[in-house]
Structures are given as C-alpha cells and as structure tokens.
Amino acid sequence: MESNGYYPLFETRRAKGRAIYRLFAASVLVGVCLIWVYRVSHIPRNGRWGWIGLLGAELWFGFYWILTQAQRWNRVYRHTFKDRLSQRYGKDMPGVDIFVCTADPVLEPPLMVINTVLSVMAYDYPSEKLSVYLSDDGGSDLTYYALLEASQFAKHWLPYCKKFRVETTSPAAYFISRDAPLDANQAKELVIIKKLYAEMENRIENAAKIGRIPEEVRLKHKQFSQWDSYSSRRDHDTILQILIDGRDPNATDEDGFVLPSLVYLAREKRPQHHHNFKAGAMNALIRVSSKISNGPIILNVDCDMYSNNSHSVRDALCFLMDEEKGHEIAFVQFPQNFENITKNEIYSSSMRVIGEVEFHGMDGYGGPPYVGSGCFHRRDTLCGRKFSKGYKGDWSTSANERLREESVHELEEKLKGLASLQMGLLYGCPVEDVITGLSIQRRGWKSVYFNPSRKAFLGVVPATLPEVLVQHKRWSEGDLQILLSKYSPAWFQHGKISLGLRMGYCVYCLWAPNSLAVLYYSVIPSLYLLKGIPLFPQISSPWFLPFAYVIIVIHIYGLLEFLWSGGTILGWWNDQRMWFYKRTSSYLFAVMDTILKSLGVTDSAFIISAKVADQDVSQRYEKDIMEFGISSPMITILSTVALLNLFCLVGVVKEAFLGEGIMGVYKTVTLQSVLCGLLVLINLPLYHALFLRKDKGKIPSSLAVKSIAFALFACISFTLFY
Ligand SMILES: O=c1ccn([C@@H]2O[C@H](COP(=O)(O)OP(=O)(O)O[C@H]3O[C@H](CO)[C@@H](O)[C@H](O)[C@H]3O)[C@@H](O)[C@H]2O)c(=O)[nH]1
Numbered sequence: 155m156e157s158n159g160y161y162p163l164f165e166t167r168r169a170k171g172r173a174i175y176r177l178f179a180a181s182v183l184v185g186v187c188l189i190w191v192y193r194v195s196h197i198p199r200n201g202r203w204g205w206i207g208l209l210g211a212e213l214w215f216g217f218y219w220i221l222t223q224a225q226r227w228n229r230v231y232r233h234t235f236k237d238r239l240s241q242r243y244g245k246d247m248p249g250v251d252i253f254v255c256t257a258d259p260v261l262e263p264p265l266m267v268i269n270t271v272l273s274v275m276a277y278d279y280p281s282e283k284l285s286v287y288l289s290d291d292g293g294s295d296l297t298y299y300a301l302l303e304a305s306q307f308a309k310h311w312l313p314y315c316k317k318f319r320v321e322t323t324s325p326a327a328y329f330i331s332r333d334a335p336l337d338a339n340q341a342k343e344l345v346i347i348k349k350l351y352a353e354m355e356n357r358i359e360n361a362a363k364i365g366r367i368p369e370e371v372r373l374k375h376k377q378f379s380q381w382d383s384y385s386s387r388r389d390h391d392t393i394l395q396i397l398i399d400g401r402d403p404n405a406t407d408e409d410g411f412v413l414p415s416l417v418y419l420a421r422e423k424r425p426q427h428h429h430n431f432k433a434g435a436m437n438a439l440i441r442v443s444s445k446i447s448n449g450p451i452i453l454n455v456d457c458d459m460y461s462n463n464s465h466s467v468r469d470a471l472c473f474l475m476d477e478e479k480g481h482e483i484a485f486v487q488f489p490q491n492f493e494n495i496t497k498n499e500i501y502s503s504s505m506r507v508i509g510e511v512e513f514h515g516m517d518g519y520g521g522p523p524y525v526g527s528g529c530f531h532r533r534d535t536l537c538g539r540k541f542s543k544g545y546k547g548d549w550s551t552s553a554n555e556r557l558r559e560e561s562v563h564e565l566e567e568k569l570k571g572l573a574s575l576q577m578g579l580l581y582g583c584p585v586e587d588v589i590t591g592l593s594i595q596r597r598g599w600k601s602v603y604f605n606p607s608r609k610a611f612l613g614v615v616p617a618t619l620p621e622v623l624v625q626h627k628r629w630s631e632g633d634l635q636i637l638l639s640k641y642s643p644a645w646f647q648h649g650k651i652s653l654g655l656r657m658g659y660c661v662y663c664l665w666a667p668n669s670l671a672v673l674y675y676s677v678i679p680s681l682y683l684l685k686g687i688p689l690f691p692q693i694s695s696p697w698f699l700p701f702a703y704v705i706i707v708i709h710i711y712g713l714l715e716f717l718w719s720g721g722t723i724l725g726w727w728n729d730q731r732m733w734f735y736k737r738t739s740s741y742l743f744a745v746m747d748t749i750l751k752s753l754g755v756t757d758s759a760f761i762i763s764a765k766v767a768d769q770d771v772s773q774r775y776e777k778d779i780m781e782f783g784i785s786s787p788m789i790t791i792l793s794t795v796a797l798l799n800l801f802c803l804v805g806v807v808k809e810a811f812l813g814e815g816i817m818g819v820y821k822t823v824t825l826q827s828v829l830c831g832l833l834v835l836i837n838l839p840l841y842h843a844l845f846l847r848k849d850k851g852k853i854p855s856s857l858a859v860k861s862i863a864f865a866l867f868a869c870i871s872f873t874l875f876y
C-alpha cells in the first residue's frame with residue numbers, strides 16, 4: 155500500500171463477509187420487532203403483569219442487541235511493518251517507560267512480579283531507551299528484595315535472551331514452555347541460567363517463608379533502612395530506589411551492554427488520604443518517571459501479565475510513529491490473554507469474543523477502550539493533551555539530559571515530593587483505565603487495537619467462582635459509573651466520538667443494568683409455569699416463529715463466533731452459564747452498590763484479584779470443576795434461582811404426567827418449559843455442588859439450606875397468592 159511514494163508503517167484491513175453478516179443482522183432485527191409487536195398486541199387478561207414485565211425485558215434485550223451490532227458491523231484488523239520502522243529510525247527510537255503495578259505481596263507473589271519485570275526488561279529494543287518502573291502499593295520490603303535480586307539476575311538473563319532470540323522473556327514461563335531442541339552451546343548456557351534462577355528463587359522464597367529479609371542482606375544494602383519508619387501498608391513515607399541507573403556507564407550486563415533502568419517506588423500513603431488504587435499508583439509513576447527517564451511512550455502492565463512477544467514495543471511504535479496517521483493515535487491497546495486458561499474454561503475467563511471480535515469492531519469506529527494492562531500510551535496524551543491537527547510527536551527525552559548532573563541520591567530525594575500530586579489517570583472509578591481511555595478519545599484522539607498472532611501479553615485469571623464474580627462486579631460497577639458520569643458515552647457528545655464507538659462503550663456500560671431483565675426472565679416465566687399460565691405464543695401460532703427464529707439463530711451465531719475466536723463447544727456452553735451467573739449476581743450487586751454510592755452510603759473499593767490458589771483448588775480448576783467454596787450473597791442468589799427453576803420444572807413434569815397430560819403442556823407452554831428446562835440444564839454443575847460433592851469447593855450446607863428455603867418459599871407463595 156503505497157501512496158505518493160510513502161510506505162506506511164501499518165495497514166488496516168476490513169473484515170471479510172460483512173455483507174452476509176449485515177443481512178443476517180437485519181433478519182434478526184425483523185424477528186425482534188415482530189416479538190415486540192406480538193407482546194404489545196396480545197396482552198392477556200390472565201398473567202397481565204407477568205406479560206408486561208416480559209415486554210419490558212424483551213424491549214431491553216432487543217435494544218441491547220442493537221448496541222452489540224456496533225461491535226460487529228465494521229471490524230478492522232491491523233498489520234505492522236516493523237522492518238520499515240527499523241530502516242527508517244534505526245537507533246533513533248523514542249524512550250519507552252514501562253510501568254508495572256503490584257499491590258499485595260501475598261496475592262501477588264514477588265517471584266511472579268519480578269518475572270513480569272524481567273520479561274519487559276528483555277524487550278527487543280535498545281536498552282538505553284528502556285526504563286522499567288515497579289510501583290508497589292503493598293510497600294513490601296519482600297517485593298523490593300525480589301526486585302533487587304532480579305536486577306542482578308537481569309545481567310545474565312538479558313544477554314541470554316538477546317543471544318538466543320528468546321520470545322518468552324519471562325524466565326519462569328520460558329523454562330517450562332521451551333520445546334525446540336537446542337544446540338550444544340545454548341543447552342550449556344541454559345543449564346547455567348536455570349541454576350542461577352533456581353538459586354534466586356530459593357532466596358526469595360526463603361525470605362517469604364520466614365517473612366523478613368535476611369540480616370546479612372539488610373546490612374549489605376542500606377536501602378532497607380527506608381522501611382525503618384514504615385508503620386503499615388496504608389501509612390508510610392515514599393520509598394524510592396533506582397536499582398539500575400541507565401545514566402551510569404558501569405550499569406552493564408555480563409556481555410558489557412547497558413541495562414535498562416530499573417526503579418522501585420512505593421508512593422507515600424496516609425490513612426487520611428485516599429490513595430486511589432491503581433490510578434494513584436500510575437500517576438505517581440508518571441510524575442516520578444518524568445524526572446528520571448521521561449520516555450515519551452509509556453507501557454502499562456499489571457504485575458501478573460508478562461510479555462510473551464519481544465517485538466511488542468516495535469509493533470506499538472509502528473502505529474504511533476507512522477508519519478501519516480500516527481499523530482492521531484493516542485494509545486495502542488493489545489489484547490489481554492491469559493496463561494492459566496483451561497481447555498473448556500469453566501469461568502469463561504478468556505473473554506475471547508471481546509478480544510477477537512468486539513474490540514476489532516470498536517477499532518473500526520475510532521479505537522478500543524484502554525483496559526489497563528498491555529497498553530502503550532503517549533505520555534502527553536495520558537497527561538491531558540488535547541488533539542490538534544498540527545500535532546507531531548516529540549520523541550526527545552529531555553529530563554534525562556537535564557538531570558544528568560545530579561547524583562542518584564539527590565534525584566531520589568527530590569522525587570519523593572512528587573509522588574503525591576494528581577495528573578494523568580482519572581480518580582474515583584473502579585475501572586480507572588476505561589474512563590481514562592474514554593476521556594482521551596473525547597479529547598479528539600484515536601486509539602488502535604493490535605492483536606498479533608503471537609500473543610503479546612499473558613496474565614493470570616482467578617481460579618474460583620466467587621473471585622470471578624467479584625472481579626466482574628468491580629468491572630460492571632465501574633462501567634456503570636462511567637455511564638452516569640460526565641464522560642458518559644450515552645449522552646450527546648458534540649461529535650467528539652462516533653456513534654458506533656459510543657454504542658460500543660454502552661455495551662459494557664450497560665452490563666450491570668442487564669441484570670434486572672435477565673433476573674426477571676429467569677424467574678417469572680418459570681413461576682407462571684406452576685400456575686399453567688402461558689406467557690409465550692403457542693406452538694401452533696405463527697407468532698411462535700419469530701421467537702424460535704431469534705432464539706435459535708442468535709445462539710447458533712454466538713456459538714460460531716465463539717468457535718471462530720478459538721473456543722470449544724463445551725467452552726461455549728460454559729460461557730452461557732457464566733453469562734447467566736454474572737448477570738444474576740455480579741451485575742445485580744453492581745447496580746445496587748452504584749445506587750448506594752450515589753446516595754453516599756458506600757464507596758466503591760478495588761478488591762485485588764488473587765493470582766495464586768491452594769493446591770486442591772488449582773487441581774479442581776485444572777479439571778474444570780466449578781469452585782464455590784464459600785457462602786456469599788452472590789452464590790445464594792445463584793443457587794436460589796437454580797433451585798427455583800428446578801422446582802418449577804418438577805411442577806411442570808408432574809402436571810404433564812398427572813394433570814393436563816403431555817400434549818396439553820406441550821401445546822400451551824412449550825417455550826416456557828423449554829426456557830425453564832434449559833435453565834435447569836445449565837445449572838447442573840450447581841446442583842452437583844449443592845447435593846453431591848464432598849470436596850471443599852462444594853456449596854456449603856448452610857447456604858444450601860438457605861437457598862432451598864428461599865426457593866420453596868417463592869414457589870409456594872406464588873402458587874398460593876397469585
Ligand atoms: O490499590 C491498588 C490495586 C491494584 N493495583 C494493581 O492493579 C492491577 C490490576 O489489579 P487486579 O486485581 O489484577 O485486577 P484485574 O481485574 O485483573 O485488572 C483489570 O481491571 C483493572 C480495573 O478494574 C485494571 O486496572 C487492570 O489493568 C485490568 O487488567 C494489579 O497489577 C494490581 O497490583 C494497584 O497497583 N493498586
């Protein structure tokens with residue numbers, strides 16, 4: 155693709171088969187409209203309120219389905235030309251500052267954190283242009299100790315990666331993933347490097363086990379005295395340490411090449427000041443890094459998301475440095491992929507359709523959201539710069555020059571004061587990333603979604619249902635808050651972002667309100683079954699057809715999309731279950747907490763998700779066995795709804811055999827019974843966990859009793875009083 159003799163650094167292709175897709179979508183829309191017409195024109199006398207509620211739910215589903223079309227209508231795919239980038243810019247590459255965030259040395263083990271740090275230090279990029287910053291909201295000397303060890307290990311690991319062109323640059327992942335046979339030389343070096351790693355691992359784990367840093371290490375490294383005034387995680391001074399100083403000519407690896415800078419920061423925290431979670435951490439890093447390396451490009455990764463592709467920096471720069479289009483692009487988001495996904499992903503944690511379909515669709519309308527980990531930003535747009543036509547990126551790194559004269563210690567002291575001002579990411583929202591990305595797009599910038607075939611980043615997903623539900627509550631609550639905020643994609647935006655992109659954002663912002671319609675749909679029709687009152691057209695009626703058509707084709711389409719995104723059939727089935735569970739628990743609580751928050755009763759928190767699990771929990775996870783384990787209000791709702799449907803189904807079957815007869819039931823309440831039957835079918839693992847399992851991951855008996863009582867009460871009172 156050449157225009158005026160200019161070779162772009164990236165190209166954009168539109169998805170194939172769009173015409174067929176659009177035809178299909180139009181046919182579904184007709185079906186949806188017919189369903190609405192039927193509901194409005196056939197309101198019965200018996201079951202009137204149930205019917206009107208279903209009308210509301212179907213209006214909602216139809217509307218929501220229309221929104222999701224924006225994510226499919228205009229998908230685009232990106233491709234980069236890294237060789238052109240190297241040819242054109244050679245050694246003249248911009249500085250890149252990499253921010254890694256960690257917050258808890260127990261939930262996020264230091265060894266995992268340093269593997270991520272090492273993986274990004276080893277990018278295929280000039281080391282003198284790379285600076286890696288670790289923000290430790292846990293303020294943990296153990297994490298610091300691990301980073302200190304990593305700074306030593308890097309001297310061996312980075313040359314090894316360079317020499318053998320290692321792609322998986324996280325050592326832990328590399329040691330288990332490597333499958334290609336090695337030549338004798340590499341095999342020899344591998345043994346050495348593995349040994350060094352094992353020794354380091356040992357030292358870190360021992361320190362973690364005894365819960366403190368060995369005395370001789372403390373004495374040798376006086377930096378540890380910074381913890382002397384530390385009173386708790388929520389109450390301490392700024393702790394800042396430059397472990398590898400990129401300006402120091404002696405900071406070299408085993409082969410004599412300079413190392414990337416490496417900085418540790420635990421920002422000051424006081425109980426009386428809100429620390430604003432990850433957004434606060436990122437902003438502290440933005441300020442501190444501006445005085446150290448001041449790279450014009452910032453990459454943000456979570457501590458559990460290591461780099462799996464050593465070319466990602468160059469990929470991202472192909473977009474940001476493209477001479478024709480680069481100046482419009484504020485950030486490049488890579489997909490979030492995960493290492494610990496099982497084959498049939500019981501919690502549907504890979505979110506593959508979002509990554510393989512939806513974000514490509516949003517990219518077609520102006521760009522994906524910023525979703526935290528795996529995103530390259532321009533420093534100035536992240537800090538609030540507005541888009542203007544004449545804008546050209548400034549790739550110089552001035553702070554580096556200015557401060558060259560200062561000693562590391564002077565610099566560290568100076569920077570401590572900087573770690574507590576706001577700039578950059580927005581505060582007050584549990585999804586600081588999404589709201590910040592949206593605010594950047596509203597200032598006129600575009601973003602880009604780049605999904606390379608070799609996965610760029612691999613993270614960790616939670617291994618238990620309660621954790622997954624809590625994580626989704628945080629996300630859906632955050633997205634709902636965006637909808638209600640001044641950045642809302644729903645209100646008129648004066649043409650700042652396109653309608654398609656606004657619709658795309660709304661799909662996520664409306665995750666939470668979805669809960670109401672889904673809860674209604676999964677309870678009320680089943681209860682009406684107990685009274686034999688039909689709420690759907692009879693099978694002999696022509697109105698049956700739009701229902702059947704819409705239900706069947708959207709599910710077949712959903713299945714195909716899931717398979718096309720790399721999933722399995724059973725994975726899709728599990729995805730349907732999680733879809734249902736998230737909507738009836740996480741999202742419902744997100745709605746309730748958002749209401750409470752707007753009344754000033756509560757404040758939203760950021761509950762950090764666990765990255766490690768007990769051995770037996772992990773074993774069940776590997777086998778795709780759902781882990782309930784604890785009693786929580788969310789699990790109570792899930793199990794009550796599941797039991798209610800089971801009781802209703804038993805009621806219908808009894809009616810079919812003892813009452814009206816199979817034909818009678820079949821004629822009048824087919825769809826309703828099918829709906830109820832499917833809900834029972836999808837809940838099989840839950841009944842299993844309620845009644846049959848003996849392991850620790852089952853549903854606790856007290857919760858079982860409670861939900862049986864609730865479900866029975868609902869069924870009995872409905873039959874008696876309706
Ligand atoms: O007070 C805090 C809380 C969290 N974190 C870090 O934030 C990251 C994300 O936390 P995690 O518990 O792993 O949340 P996830 O739900 O997995 O994260 C997704 O969702 C978050 C927003 O809810 C984004 O911040 C993340 O980038 C995105 O990957 C981790 O590196 C944490 O160490 C902090 O630095 N400080």
Ligand SMILES: [Mn+2]
Nearest residue numbers: 456458614763
């Ligand atoms: Mn995470």
